[in-house]
Amino acid sequence: MTISSETLPLLKDPERLESRLAEIPPEPGVYFMRDTNDRIIYIGKSRKLRSRVRSYFRDGYNKSERIATMAKQVTEIEFIVTDTEAEALALEANLIKQHQPYFNVLLKDDKKYPYVCITWSEDYPRIFITRKRQLGKEKDKFYGPYTDAGLLREILRISKRIFALRQRPQPLFKDRPCLNYDLGRCPGVCQQLISPEEYRKTVQKVAMVFQGRTQELIDILTEQMQKSAEALNFESAARIRDQIAGLKSLNAEQKVSLPDDTVSRDAIALAADEQHACIQLFQIRAGQLVGRLAFVADTHAEPGAILQRALEEHYQTADSVEIPAEILVQHELPDTEILADVLTGRKGRKVTILAPQRQTKAELIEMVERNAQYELQRMQKLGDRNQQAMQDLATILDLPDLPHRIEGYDISHIQGSNAVASQVVFVDGLPAKQYYRHYKIKNPTVTAGHSDDFASLAEVIQRRFRKYGASEAGTDLQMQRLDNPDWPDLIMIDGGKGQLSSVVAVLQEMNLLEDLRVVSLAKQREEIFLPGESKPLTTDAEQPGVQLLRRLRDEAHRFAVSFHRQQRSDKLKRSRLDEIPGLGHHRQKQLLGHFRSVDYIRQATPAQLAEVSGIGPRLAQEIYDYFHPA
Numbered sequence: 001m002t003i004s005s006e007t008l009p010l011l012k013d014p015e016r017l018e019s020r021l022a023e024i025p026p027e028p029g030v031y032f033m034r035d036t037n038d039r040i041i042y043i044g045k046s047r048k049l050r051s052r053v054r055s056y057f058r059d060g061y062n063k064s065e066r067i068a069t070m071a072k073q074v075t076e077i078e079f080i081v082t083d084t085e086a087e088a089l090a091l092e093a094n095l096i097k098q099h100q101p102y103f104n105v106l107l108k109d110d111k112k113y114p115y116v117c118i119t120w121s122e123d124y125p126r127i128f129i130t131r132k133r134q135l136g137k138e139k140d141k142f143y144g145p146y147t148d149a150g151l152l153r154e155i156l157r158i159s160k161r162i163f164a165l166r167q168r169p170q171p172l173f174k175d176r177p178c179l180n181y182d183l184g185r186c187p188g189v190c191q192q193l194i195s196p197e198e199y200r201k202t203v204q205k206v207a208m209v210f211q212g213r214t215q216e217l218i219d220i221l222t223e224q225m226q227k228s229a230e231a232l233n234f235e236s237a238a239r240i241r242d243q244i245a246g247l248k249s250l251n252a253e254q255k256v257s258l259p260d261d262t263v264s265r266d267a268i269a270l271a272a273d274e275q276h277a278c279i280q281l282f283q284i285r286a287g288q289l290v291g292r293l294a295f296v297a298d299t300h301a302e303p304g305a306i307l308q309r310a311l312e313e314h315y316q317t318a319d320s321v322e323i324p325a326e327i328l329v330q331h332e333l334p335d336t337e338i339l340a341d342v343l344t345g346r347k348g349r350k351v352t353i354l355a356p357q358r359q360t361k362a363e364l365i366e367m368v369e370r371n372a373q374y375e376l377q378r379m380q381k382l383g384d385r386n387q388q389a390m391q392d393l394a395t396i397l398d399l400p401d402l403p404h405r406i407e408g409y410d411i412s413h414i415q416g417s418n419a420v421a422s423q424v425v426f427v428d429g430l431p432a433k434q435y436y437r438h439y440k441i442k443n444p445t446v447t448a449g450h451s452d453d454f455a456s457l458a459e460v461i462q463r464r465f466r467k468y469g470a471s472e473a474g475t476d477l478q479m480q481r482l483d484n485p486d487w488p489d490l491i492m493i494d495g496g497k498g499q500l501s502s503v504v505a506v507l508q509e510m511n512l513l514e515d516l517r518v519v520s521l522a523k524q525r526e527e528i529f530l531p532g533e534s535k536p537l538t539t540d541a542e543q544p545g546v547q548l549l550r551r552l553r554d555e556a557h558r559f560a561v562s563f564h565r566q567q568r569s570d571k572l573k574r575s576r577l578d579e580i581p582g583l584g585h586h587r588q589k590q591l592l593g594h595f596r597s598v599d600y601i602r603q604a605t606p607a608q609l610a611e612v613s614g615i616g617p618r619l620a621q622e623i624y625d626y627f628h629p630a
Contacts, residue, residue, distance in 0.1 A: 386429025393545030
């Protein structure tokens with residue numbers, strides 16, 4: 001196969017590399033790096049674009065291993081010129097958020113730190129805790145990540161007790177509110193007994209708690225309580241009094257001694273080893289510690305650069321009122337003045353960034369650093385366990401390197417019905433849920449009453465690796481594998497020799513068996529089978545490497561079963577609706593989205609059914625007649 005020079009990495013084509021670098025102007029702006037698949041793998045900013053981009057390809061330049069790996073994959077360079085460095089900083093942040101380049105995401109999406117999400121995209125916003133920041137719509141707002149999940153749940157519980165908020169993601173009844181309405185805990189959102197505008201005012205008050213503006217909210221409520229009392233509306237005044245008392249209980253024991261408790265400030269520090277940096281950000285308002293946020297980063301940049309990226313990502317989605325007047329940093333930032341100017345412009349008043357060296361503010365930074373050090377120690381202990389498990393697994397399987405990325409596959413069905421498969425991924429011994437995938441089995445021979453796990457596994461593996469198949473083998477395949485984060489170091493199949501043999505056969509057909517290491521793990525005795533071997537490896541079920549495979553196998557099983565149950569539930573919901581002539585899949589979805597269950601559809605009148613989009617009076621009558629035969 002002939003490979004075009006346009007798809008070769010620039011480092012392998014010096015003439016084209018020099019031509020691209022000469023085209024880049026020495027002005028401020030943002031640059032993009034693309035790989036052979038035209039994916040953006042890195043985005044950066046600089047006050048002098050040409051010199052910054054040239055540094056990535058210069059011999060002897062002090063580059064981290066991560067950046068050096070990235071430079072080997074670059075096949076194209078693009079840039080956007082800006083008028084100022086501040087514009088470049090803001091543009092870079094927006095582009096990174098939009099594209100999420102693999103080599104550019106300094107802060108990890110660490111699932112152990114929870115966020116609070118408020119779904120402002122909905123008429124009646126929900127408030128809930130999540131560990132996935134990138135799930136809602138653009139208008140949805142995330143607060144965090146918080147270090148203490150238990151305390152966060154308690155704050156949310158107290159907030160729902162103080163203010164009348166929707167308590168359920170979906171209504172319990174179709175035509176009446178639930179008990180929460182009678183208890184005064186919910187304003188009747190499900191039946192729209194409160195207008196969206198009025199309800200959003202309540203949610204805005206709760207949002208102030210997560211913005212660190214509790215004292216400001218208390219002051220507002222105090223003024224409202226006094227006005228209600230003066231108007232002789234004592235019931236309203238008493239309700240507001242109780243809200244104020246509840247809010248004061250949230251921060252009762254979180255005092256931080258500072259000389260000026262009128263200034264809002266954030267303090268950020270990190271602790272790092274050779275691989276990871278644990279970052280802590282303390283939010284202090286009116287002398288109170290109102291929030292303690294945490295981030296995790298790879299240690300492939302200077303401490304000041306890591307802190308700056310953490311601050312940029314944190315304030316990028318923050319409202320202007322959440323930006324403090326003063327930010328204390330452990331290390332000098334590379335672009336302190338630029339970041340301060342950007343934040344000042346957003347806040348509308350001066351924002352100061354400084355690295356204190358002595359007295360009370362320096363002591364505050366030391367306290368934040370101590371907390372970051374404790375978090376790093378916790379991560380190191382977990383990392384040591386995973387490192388030991390990967391080393392043991394590499395020894396068991398005689399792998400040349402530690403298995404950085406391990407994929408696990410499992411099949412779930414009930415006698416062949418609703419057959420599905422799961423792909424779960426562990427990176428460095430930890431679940432990486434952003435890479436998880438579901439598969440619906442498409443094999444026509446796998447039907448209710450006739451299951452075939454062997455064929456199902458073969459189908460899934462073929463679909464997973466078909467883009468690397470025989471037609472793209474050889475040199476091109478080696479290029480695609482080069483530092484490819486999508487390429488597994490090990491594949492684990494849930495099952496015994498039969499399941500493994502079916503996977504081996506399909507990989508042989510695709511000419512990939514020599515490039516992929518595959519094993520299976522049998523459930524009963526936790527035995528590991530290798531391709532072509534009739535007997536399992538001699539292992540102990542409790543040794544670290546086997547335990548790592550067991551955790552992977554159990555996660556693959558859990559993920560497959562949960563998806564199978566979801567598919568089966570969806571099918572049961574639609575089973576009776578499928579029998580109604582003229583009611584296709586799309587209209588079934590609209591009906592279920594409106595009425596929530598088949599039972600509610602059965603109880604609906606023809607007029608109520610006709611209110612659903614796409615359901616005309618004639619079809620509504622047919623649906624009603626189906627459930628109410630003469």
